[in-house]
Amino acid sequence: MRGTSTGVLRGAALSRSALSRSRAGTALRGLALAAVAALSLAACSAGPGSAGGGGGDVDQQQTLNPGTIGGADQPYTRPKVPDIGEVSVSLDESFQDYNNNTGAANSQANQYFSELFSPSPYFVDSDFSLKVDKDYMESVTVKSTSPQVVEWKWRPDAVWSDGAPVGCKDMYLLYLAAVSPAKASGGSQAFDSSPTGYSQISKFECSPDGKTVTVTFGTPLADYRGLWSQAWLSGGQLLPAHILEQRTGIPDITKLPLDRDTPEVQKAAQFFTKSWGDFDATNDLSAGPYILQSATRNQRAVLVRNPKWWGNPGGPAKITTTAVTDSQAMVQQLLNKEVQVIAPQADSTVAEQVRAGGDFSVFARGGQTYEHLDFNMGRPLFRDHPELRHAVADCVNRQDIVDKLVKSVDPNAKPLGAFLINPNEAGYQDHYPGVGTGDVAGAKKLMEDAGWALGPDGIYAKGGQRASFRVGHKLVDRRGQTVQLMQASCKPAGIEMIDAGNEAFNDQQLPAGDFDAALFAWVGSSIKSTLTPNYTSKAKGGVANYNNYSNPQVDDLLSKANTQLDFTQRLATFNQADDIMAKDMHSLPLFQLPDFACADRSYSPISYLSTGGALWNVFAWTKSL
Known part of the structure; x- marks a missing residue:
């Protein structure tokens, strides 16, 4: 995009x-x-x-x-840390553009x-x-x-x-x-x-x-x-x-x-x-403490200490990063000691393999990135049928998704209850209690009360429309598994989800609004102003509002929040906006994505932060003998 x-x-x-x-x-x-x-x-x-x-x-x-x-x-x-020589790191992506x-x-x-x-x-x-x-x-x-x-x-x-x-x-x-x-x-x-x-x-x-x-x-x-x-x-x-x-x-x-x-x-x-x-x-x-020595676009990048840096020099004298899209290949590199640190997508299998490997550590923590399912409000199926949006939110079993795909990486993980404030931030409130519990009966009642009838194929239909839609997402194992779990829990409710995964989804279809529903994650940070264009009406500056959601009350609240210098008041404003969005059900929050990195245990402190990934504190890395 x-x-x-x-x-x-x-x-x-x-x-x-x-x-x-x-x-x-x-x-x-x-x-x-x-x-x-x-x-x-x-x-x-x-x-x-x-x-x-x-x-x-x-x-x-x-x-x-x-x-x-x-x-x-x-x-x-x-x-101030000792010189630890060269380190090699595998990332899911590598350097592309300077600006x-x-x-x-x-x-x-x-x-x-x-x-x-x-x-x-x-x-x-x-x-x-x-x-x-x-x-x-x-x-x-x-x-x-x-x-x-x-x-x-x-x-x-x-x-x-x-x-x-x-x-x-x-x-x-x-x-x-x-x-x-x-x-x-x-x-x-x-x-x-x-x-x-x-x-x-x-x-x-x-x-x-x-x-x-x-x-x-x-x-x-x-x-x-x-x-x-x-x-x-x-x-x-x-x-x-x-x-x-x-x-x-x-x-x-x-x-x-x-x-x-x-x-x-x-x-x-x-x-x-x-x-x-x-x-x-x-x-x-x-x-900064390092300077790019060489880089091949999204393949390999090498950083060395900046000779003009006036602060404490970083621990590694040289950092070689390689882009590896296959998580299993990353794990093998780590286990073979070809690299010292890897930062794949949060993955249960990877976490279990590394933990079983012996001399390796896993960093997993709820970060500021969150997974969610957006309904395209520009499509009549979702724009004109709020009951369908709420029925999907009922039949999806968020706890089951967390238990099967996230818990083994981060035992603290749980279904997410807000978009603007994360569970590890002050002011967090759960605006989705009792939502996404796999309630098939509740979903069917919503549909039937709104005039939908179950067809011979087991899918609800109304006015020539079937309760069937495509879920677009980037090709990541966890995403495909999420869709499978949602399909399994919603089919008994007469709702059909079709997996429309595509490697270019994030780059092309998502920003173009070319989807029925979109499964993806926003990368958050401590800076909340940047979240507001995700939910502000497009006519009011919502440049990242890919699912065409629009509510004047939310627009006003988000605009107000960005000018509030009283932090307590600002939190209250964000929660008001989140509460309205929950009632509109234009998007279903799933879970807080764990920040995730694995490393040779002799290197520390290894972690992950959304602003800089696994390299955010590379200058402070040390190595035990």
Whole structure:
């Protein structure tokens, strides 16, 4: 998919209408943008034992409890660790494009790597909390809340790998890309980047040395921490603006107008969207602990320590990643000691094999990605028959799905009860109690009360329509098994589901709305603003609203939530929206997808985080003798 939205799907590029990420097989993961307010407070700096959680077999559930907007954020500094030499990692996808901000390129795979070479004011820690990254920032300060004014102050020694300073120009480029009205030849947005959050800025000011940026917001932005940060997932990756200046002949990017389409703006957009794609060592600089040494698109990528990095050097001197789509092949590589870490889709068989292997560890924990079944509200079958949507929600047995497909990976897993707040986050409420319990009798009553009659083929029909529909999904074993379980539990209720799995589903059919029902997962984050385009009406900016859901009340509540600086009020608003969506039953939440990684037990701390996958804390890895 190609796009700029807030949901992310792992395993596929996203469209501008989605700028999401998906985990191979987790269709667009909800690209949550700005972190829900200040997140939980943990240790100031993560050492080997805290950077990444991951000790033990199944990691403990975390509780995300954001603090007060404008309050003092906790700092983060990368730990000092010993040199452990080279490591090899197998991922479900590998590096594709350097610039992960455009709809045409955005993918979870790029995020795995960009966190290691792109500067970011905030760091997402193992408990999903956002902390000021002290390796980059002197401070991030809320100067005022009415109007909302925030100051970003970069460290003087924060530089790109060619020695150029990180600062104002890099931030301005992303701001320009997000809000510019410039159009491409076909009439689409020239920069192909999401305006979410950035469009609320009314003033952008730089200090003479370019190291301090002060931003005034026209309307409050609860998730201001996500701006220019990797946590934003789509539209938050800072790029070396001076490289764009050098290659295009633009003398000063900060002089380009934000509100006009000019020849220079067009040149900037052309470079932004075309020249930061496939690996190019001359353009793809680093301002992080690692630098890309080489990359073959979605096959293999090699990172080495950045010689210009001013912070503590990472543990691995060299990181070689290989894309492996076959989970069993990944396991064999690990058991043969060909690789030290693997990050396949959460899979019961894989978990059991690795645990039985002896000297290996499994990290499994409910993350911020969630699996769900969307009904296409643009199709008359679902748009005009709410009783069918509710009947499907009755006959599907969510607990059976969790027990058979997820429990052996994460014993804490249970059916999900919300879309906007996860079970391991403050404010979570279950809006689907008693739903999805395999209630065949209840489903049949709903259908018959609405005038449906059971046909000779055992499927309900009404007005020439049969209660039969295709379930589209990416080809992942767990997804195919989920469809089989739903088919088995709903057929006795007179409802037929047809498996319409397709390898290109996430990339093509999902963003085009070409499905009856869609089984996929949004990749979430602490930044909740990015989830709102998944559920906002398309006419109101719901660029990732693939199932054409529309409810004015939900639109208003989600818009309101993104401006609420009082965290408690914001949680209440999200829960109101979730409650309305549950009554509309446009989508059925299934379960919180476990974050999952396996490793040679001598390496630690190995874990998984949606923002950076298994590599999110690779700089902190150590090796026991």
